[in-house]
Amino acid sequence: MDINNKVDMLKEKLVEAVQEIVSIKSVEGEPKPGMPFGEGPASALEAALSIARDLGFKVVNLDNYVGYAEYGTGDEYIAVLGHVDVVPEGDGWKYPPYAAEIHDGKIYGRGTTDDKGPIISALFGLKALVDANVTLSKKVRIIFGTDEESGKSKDIEYYLEREKLPLAGFTPDAEYPIINGEKGITIFDLVKEFSVKLDGDLSIEYIKGGNKANMVPDYSEAGIKFDLKSNLIESCEHFAERTGYNLKAEESGDLVIIKSYGVSAHGSLPQLGKNAISQLFAFLGELDLGKSDMGNFIKFFNKYIGFEVDGESFGIGLSDEVSGKLSFNVGVVKIDKSGARLTLNVRYPVTNTYEDLIKPLNERIDEFGIIVENMQHQKPLYFPEDHPLIKTLQKVYTEQTGEEAKLLSIGGGTYAKEMANIVAFGPIFPGKPDLDHQPNEYIEVEDLVLNAKIYAKTIQELAK
Incomplete structure (x- = not known):
């Protein structure tokens, strides 16, 4: 069956999973034993890994700094790198920031676009590949960080002290089409x-x-x-x-x-x-x-x-x-x-x-x-236009959306700066509002599903 059809069949479970993890207030808190960034991020990480486990994936928790869901065998792997911590909710919400309520086809809540919704959509994209019996030659990891919003990324530092670098991958924590440049x-x-x-x-x-x-x-x-x-x-x-x-x-x-x-x-x-x-x-x-x-x-x-x-x-x-x-x-x-x-x-x-x-x-x-x-300080990041990773992402984006995959440079810093061979890719589509760190943050359910389709095909192209 077509991979996109498999994603459509997972739509209800995808929405429920996003609602579950958005309902956790995962703002950085006081460190506690076994919780390096506080209770909230640790709880959100456990929820993400539980969702992945229920989908049939092997999961690993690296001491509540970071965790990942894994599919496949071998030493080389492709990574999708996202985070489950969020910034404080602030004031001015018309719907509760941690209720994950759906109104007019939109899931409202802190983290729906930055970055819980997108990283869960990538997880379900991988699940669609598995359900479609797609053969991959490389292992795939969906990595859940917990310390991105502090600007310190101690979680990824901890990860890289224990794990090798991926061959290639992306972080669903910016906007489309493709972010090939990030400011210092x-x-x-x-x-x-x-x-x-x-x-x-x-x-x-x-x-x-x-x-x-x-x-x-x-x-x-x-x-x-x-x-x-x-x-x-x-x-x-x-x-x-x-x-x-x-x-x-x-x-x-x-x-x-x-x-x-x-x-x-x-x-x-x-x-x-x-x-x-x-x-x-x-x-x-x-x-x-x-x-x-x-x-x-x-x-x-x-x-x-x-x-x-x-x-x-x-x-x-x-x-x-x-x-x-x-x-x-x-x-x-x-x-x-x-x-x-x-x-x-x-x-x-x-x-x-x-x-x-x-x-x-x-x-x-x-x-x-x-x-x-x-x-x-984080140095700037820049991938040239002819880089193989950029070309692959452009191909998938154009096939899935029918739109030209223009290259963008942004001021927002992503995990792409923390882990080599990673570039920022989605989840916000051109013309859609960027509500990261703002009140009334939301993600449209249809965009959540389309992200899962794009990420599924991207993982297939990078890992085939």
């Missing part, structure tokens, strides 16, 4: 100690906001002491009315809390969100903060960062023809009277180097006494 990614803190304190009637006690570096923050707040509370509240209201920014002010004990509401988006696409931290800093910059270090830091932010998402004013506005402009996201802020810490996610073009980024960045911050801490 940095996540780091800008840190400034305060020695010259605020001296006046107004005192900013704290500023906080954001969840992760790779998310545009949808909320931030500042706690301010000021005798004339009503004046401060009125100033905030006028500022919000004048700018259109969603800011609110309210009394809380001896403080006025300034609350900034933005719109979340993936840190690789900051232009799709509204940064709540930037809105808050814009308001704070209009207050009389004197010649304090905190005041100077706020001025630095508004002058060199503000609402920009390409790093131009910061002096790092890199760009190339292959992947476009650098992306710049302020993800987290923590400030008190002792100092400031901003967590940034900066992604630079595929033909640039880390040195192209870090030299002008250091030049910008040195004069202000700001330092970089906790630098994480």
Whole structure:
């Protein structure tokens, strides 16, 4: 029987499996014995392996760091690499983020597209090959990671210390047609100690906001002491009315809390969100903060960062023809009277180097006494157009969709950077919204099934 027909026959079980795993809140948590990334990711991994086991596959759990379902024999293997951890759900959902409810043909929930739905669709694609009695000459592994969203990928590091590399494969964690280029990614803190304190009637006690570096923050707040509370509240209201920014002010004990509401988006696409931290800093910059270090830091932010998402004013506005402009996201802020810490996610073009980024960045911050801490770096990834893996994926995509398989470069970092011989392939089809890391994330049931068909044929082509 045709492989696509076999996928269609598995549709009901596929949807149920995706609903099962999406219902698990697998946000990174505190490490526990046997749970290196917390209970949620460990539970999601066990669920994925249980689903695979029920489908008849051999499964291996590498100490709850990572696991895989396997089919076939031999030393060489083809890999499909995905992850079952998710970013925090955030606010603004019209359906519960972990209920996996189906409305109008869409499964809603955190992880439906990033990346639980797609990796489960790949598992069912492999099941369709088995049911169709397709002969493969290479072993196939569907690998379930649990530490992708942290940006650290300690799970894959653990895997590669114990397992050999695949011959080829893909990660279903981006978009179609094919991602042959991924920008270099940095996540780091800008840190400034305060020695010259605020001296006046107004005192900013704290500023906080954001969840992760790779998310545009949808909320931030500042706690301010000021005798004339009503004046401060009125100033905030006028500022919000004048700018259109969603800011609110309210009394809380001896403080006025300034609350900034933005719109979340993936840190690789900051232009799709509204940064709540930037809105808050814009308001704070209009207050009389004197010649304090905190005041100077706020001025630095508004002058060199503000609402920009390409790093131009910061002096790092890199760009190339292959992947476009650098992306710049302020993800987290923590400030008190002792100092400031901003967590940034900066992604630079595929033909640039880390040195192209870090030299002008250091030049910008040195004069202000700001330092970089906790630098994480991933080099860019680039597969040339004539690479055999790229050609194979293009062939399958065109056969299954009837569309031209154009090559794309993205700012989002995928597991393809963590494991050699892997490229990002799907699951979001051209013209469909990218809701990764946003409220109301969903995957259409029909797209889930089509992904399984594409991935089944891709595995067949790579492993035949």
